[in-house]
Amino acid sequence: MDTFSYLPTVSTRSQLIYTTILFTVLATAAALPFVYVDVSVRAGGLIRPVAERSEVKAQVNGIVASLYVREGQPVRAGQPLLRLQTEMLDTKLHLLALQQAEKRTFIHDLQLLTSLSNESFTTTPDLVPALRLHSPLYRQQFEQFRFLNRENLQTQAKRRRELETSQKLLTDKVIASTEHEDKEFALQSAVAQHQTLVERQRAEWQQALAQHQLELTRLQGETRQLRQEQALYTIKAPVGGTISQLSGRYAGSVIQAGEVVGLVSPDSTLVVECYVPPKDIGLVRTGQTARFQVEAFDYNQWGMVVGRVMEVANDFTLVDKEQPAFKVRCRIDQPYLQLKNGYRGYLKKGMTVQTRSTVTRRSLFQLLYDKADNWLNPARS
Known part of the structure; x- marks a missing residue:
């Protein structure tokens, strides 16, 4: 019997399939170093405004x-x-308003009184001006002053007539010079009394004016303080x-x-805030492209939102049962997702997302090598 008669016969079709599979495997293995894919870091996140609440x-x-x-x-x-x-504050403010109105009335009257010239009080009594004073207090004071001023001017007129008569009698040597000197002294005393009356009254009005202006300033300060308190x-x-x-x-x-x-x-620009675990934070840096899968929208229909990493925290934060993580904030290129028919679904504060930050591009050969190294290297097991 022929020794080789038991070997199976290899058909041409089977040989073609074998060759095709072998070529495909070899071509795939040869292409591994030349095919690059994006490597991304995944992390859960939340859409929120740039500014804090x-x-x-x-x-x-x-x-x-x-x-x-x-x-x-x-x-x-x-x-x-x-x-x-604010009932108590309103009552205090109303009282202060009344006091300020009274002070302004006093200041108005006193400014009129202190503006009178000395000539206004040295004329005849009927020519002293009757001012339009608003407050009863200073209207009464002014009327009393006008009365005293009129009385003094009348006394001066009498003393002046007596002096003129005395001068004639002295010329005719009817009276002694001492009696004439007494008449002169009486007139001078009346003039001095009038000057003292005017100066004293003017000084009192000026002092009262300064005091009321100071009081008005104090009341205005209290009003401002109460209004600031009222604003609270x-x-x-x-x-x-x-x-x-x-x-x-x-x-x-x-x-x-x-x-x-x-x-x-706040209604400000929306950003994605996510927390990256420490094992992946070394690959994340500002400016990297990031994609966000919004859990409120079906990924297969709506797709993903594109953005970029804008801030990486330098210190860790404890989240999810005291697990350390680094906060990463990403800006969003557009605040909506869109279907093929043009309908838009807008992003809102509080929506949860899955963030994929593109950290690098690596070949399939490098990825396969890293995976095999993790399996076979005892130092990594």
Whole structure:
């Protein structure tokens, strides 16, 4: 019997399949160093605004008088959110306003009185001007001064007539010179009394004017201080955004100083904030391309959002059961995803994403070598 009669016969078709498979395997192995793929780092993340959420705190104790916004309402920077009761401050401000009005009236009258010239008081009594004074106090003082001034001017006129008569009698040698000197002295005394009266009254008015001006300045300072304090009773939004955590706030509720009455999430540019584990943080750097798979949208239909790494933390943060991680912030190129029919799904604050940061490009041969090295190298096992 022929020894080789038991060997199977290899058909031409089987040989062709074998050759094709062998060539494919060899070609694939030869192409491994030349085929490059992107290597990315994966991490969970959250879409949030660039600016942190701002706490709205009460600066004073008080009772809520009015609530101007509701939960989730958009607000502008400086928009009033709620107002506390200010009855005591309103009463003090009203009293200060009355006092300031009185001081302004006094100052108006005193400025008119101190502006009178000396000639106004040395004319005949009927020519002393009647001023339009507003306050009863200084209107009465001015009328009293006019009376004393008129009385003194009349006394001077009498003394002057007596002196003229005395001069004639002295010329005719009817009276002695001493008697004539007495008449001169009496006139001089009346003139001096008038001058003293005018100067003393003017000094009193000038002193009162300065005092009232000082008092008005003090009252205005108190008013400004109270108005600044009153402004604290109106709680305003520190930034523009969306108000939240207002539950339990209503008219009549009590608020303590330093208490957080709400949070404002600012309407600023959206970013992705993710936490990369320490084993991958060495490959992440600013400027790298990142892709974000938004969990609220089906990846197969909506695709992914593209962005770039904008900030890598230098220190770690403990997250998820005290596990260390590094915070990485990425900007988003466009704030929406789009279907093939053109419909857009817009990104919102609080959506969760899976971040893939492209760290390098490596060949398939390098990746296969690294994997085999991890398996076979005892130092890595």
